[in-house]
Structures are given as structure tokens and as C-alpha cells.
Amino acid sequence: MEFGARRPDRWAIILAGGEGLRLRPLTRRIAGDERPKQFCPFLDGETLLDRTRARVARTVRPDRTCLVLTRSHERFYAPLLAKRPLGPPVVQPRGRGTAPAILYGLLRVADGGSSDAVALFPSDHHVSDDARFMAHVEAAFATVETRPDLVVLLGMEADGPEVQYGWIEAGDRFLDRPAYPVYRVRRFWEKPALALAETLFERGCLWNSFVLVARVPALLALIRGATPDLYGAFMAAWLRRSTLGETEAMRSLYARLPSTNFSEDVLGTRPANLAVLPVRGVTWSDWGDPARVLQTLGRLGVHPEWAEGEATLAGAGSRSGQ
Numbered sequence: 001m002e003f004g005a006r007r008p009d010r011w012a013i014i015l016a017g018g019e020g021l022r023l024r025p026l027t028r029r030i031a032g033d034e035r036p037k038q039f040c041p042f043l044d045g046e047t048l049l050d051r052t053r054a055r056v057a058r059t060v061r062p063d064r065t066c067l068v069l070t071r072s073h074e075r076f077y078a079p080l081l082a083k084r085p086l087g088p089p090v091v092q093p094r095g096r097g098t099a100p101a102i103l104y105g106l107l108r109v110a111d112g113g114s115s116d117a118v119a120l121f122p123s124d125h126h127v128s129d130d131a132r133f134m135a136h137v138e139a140a141f142a143t144v145e146t147r148p149d150l151v152v153l154l155g156m157e158a159d160g161p162e163v164q165y166g167w168i169e170a171g172d173r174f175l176d177r178p179a180y181p182v183y184r185v186r187r188f189w190e191k192p193a194l195a196l197a198e199t200l201f202e203r204g205c206l207w208n209s210f211v212l213v214a215r216v217p218a219l220l221a222l223i224r225g226a227t228p229d230l231y232g233a234f235m236a237a238w239l240r241r242s243t244l245g246e247t248e249a250m251r252s253l254y255a256r257l258p259s260t261n262f263s264e265d266v267l268g269t270r271p272a273n274l275a276v277l278p279v280r281g282v283t284w285s286d287w288g289d290p291a292r293v294l295q296t297l298g299r300l301g302v303h304p305e306w307a308e309g310e311a312t313l314a315g316a317g318s319r320s321g322q
Contacts (some may be wrong), residue, residue, distance in 0.1 A: 017070035039076035082189035099260035128283035139180035155206030161197035166208035
């Protein structure tokens with residue numbers, strides 16, 4: 001897709017502020033320091049964030065792409081921003097979970113287009129076919145343009161009873177497009193026990209990719225309804241920017257914010273306007289621990305030098321915190 005074909009009323013938010021502690025056994029070996037996984041070059045000298053940015057750029061213009069970062073990681077992200085500038089970054093004073101990160105990014109996007117459509121992307125996923133995956137994102141954009149009330153999740157076709165992922169059970173169809181049908185979300189399961197994961201897999205349930213597309217007002221309303229205290233605190237701080245400046249207003253806010261998880265505390269409330277668009281024919285993996293990274297590389301036939309002693313690395317990762 002040519003640059004001019006990417007519409008100016010579409011935005012992307014890339015979440016790149018996490019610590020990635022479970023992957024530190026690998027990132028230390030690869031980079032020789034304590035950098036989070038999104039800034040680590042796992043394949044062909046490219047970081048996970050590099051690959052996410054390239055994938056997103058197939059559908060969303062770089063100047064309409066917002067990175068959500070954390071101040072303590074500045075030495076890792078500053079060279080990347082200098083090399084490939086995007087839209088104005090959002091720099092959190094500290095990590096407080098995914099819900100504050102998403103809300104902060106949404107407020108930044110709303111400054112540029114208060115009713116535009118926005119796609120949300122984590123920065124630590126492996127996707128086997130970027131073009132096919134982003135075609136589904138394009139279909140989700142088309143969905144929310146005709147149904148601005150919907151929040152559309154991308155649900156990945158499962159290839160096994162994974163216990164470390166969130167699962168989605170699809171309900172009735174919202175829209176019946178031949179290639180990209182959209183369904184109501186009937187239920188979520190977050191990291192189920194193995195017996196339940198096996199049942200969900202047999203029933204054809206989907207993995208929650210955490211990639212979603214919505215209009216800015218619909219997503220703000222979703223967060224406001226599920227976490228009114230968080231939303232109210234952010235809006236008050238956002239208004240104080242004019243007197244305190246954004247840096248000080250956000251520093252004061254984040255100093256007292258509790259950690260809030262978007263999947264559990266927002267999506268888990270199962271609002272009526274939540275939908276899922278199944279993604280099939282794409283191999284997908286959330287690189288949350290060393291074992292999963294090494295498994296993916298093995299499927300690709302890639303055996304880098306840093307992966308030697310992989311059993312030790314995978315075991316170390318499973319003993320680390322998130």
C-alpha cells in the first residue's frame with residue numbers, strides 16, 4: 001500500500017512501555033544489558049518494536065502512529081525515535097499497567113482527531129504474515145467506520161490449549177462479510193487452567209491478540225464505564241496541563257495511580273458493544289517468555305548463537321516474574 005492510500009483519519013497506538021521481566025534471560029544474552037524485550041534485536045538485527053512499526057505502517061501512516069513508552073527506558077527508545085520518527089510519543093512517568101497506558105495514548109490521539117478510528121497494538125508479538133494480519137486490521141477499521149459504536153478485537157485461531165493466553169468465545173454475528181465476519185463477544189477467559197484450555201480449544205474459541213480497533217469515543221466510553229475512577233483521574237490531570245504542564249501533571253497523577261490491567265479490568269466486563277473478528281491463516285505468538293520465543297524460532301528454522309543452552313534459558317524465564 002502506498003503512503004498516500006493510508007487515511008489521515010486512522011491512528012495507531014503501539015504499547016511499548018512494559019518491563020518484559022520474564023524475557024530478561026534472553027535479552028541479557030542478546031543485548032548484554034537490562035533492556036525490555038521490545039527494544040531487543042531478536043531477528044535480523046531488528047527489534048520487536050521495529051517489526052511492529054513496520055507491520056502497522058502497512059495500514060496506518062507513521063505520523064498517525066503513537067508510541068506509548070516509559071521514562072526509565074529512554075536510553076533504549078531514544079535511538080529508535082531518532083532513526084524512524086513517528087507521531088508525538090507518549091512517555092509515561094512510570095509503568096502502571098496497560099489500562100493507564102492505553103488511556104494516555106487515547107487522549108493524545110484525541111487531540112489530533114477526537115472522533116477518528118484507532119488501532120491498538122502490543123509491541124511484543126510474532127506474526128507470520130504481516131500482510132494477511134493487517135488485512136484483518138483493515139477490515140476492523142472498515143467495520144467501525146460503518147458501526148462506530150463497536151470495539152473490535154482480533155481473535156487468533158488457536159493451535160493448541162495455551163494456558164498463558166486470554167481466550168475469547170464468539171457469540172452471534174454482528175456483521176456477515178464473506179471474508180471477515182464479525183461476532184459478538186460471548187465470554188473471556190484469562191489464562192485458564194489446562195483442562196479448561198483444552199475444552200476451549202476443542203470448542204473453537206480464539207486467542208485474544210490484544211489488537212483492537214475502535215473509534216476514539218467508543219474506546220474512551222468503554223474505559224470510562226469499566227474504570228470510572230481511573231478515567232476521572234486522567235481527565236482531571238489532562239485539564240491541569242494548561243497550568244502545570246503535561247510532564248508535571250502526569251508525574252503527579254502516576255505517583256498515585258494503582259496498576260490497572262486493560263484485559264481484566266476493562267475487557268473482562270464484557271460490554272455489549274465488544275466484538276471479535278477471527279484471524280485465520282496467520283501463525284501468531286505473544287513473546288512473553290523464553291520458551292515461547294525459542295519455540296517460534298524453532299518453527300522458523302532459526303537457531304541464533306544466543307539460543308544455545310535454550311533449556312536453561314527457558315527455565316530461568318519461567319521462574320522470573322512478569
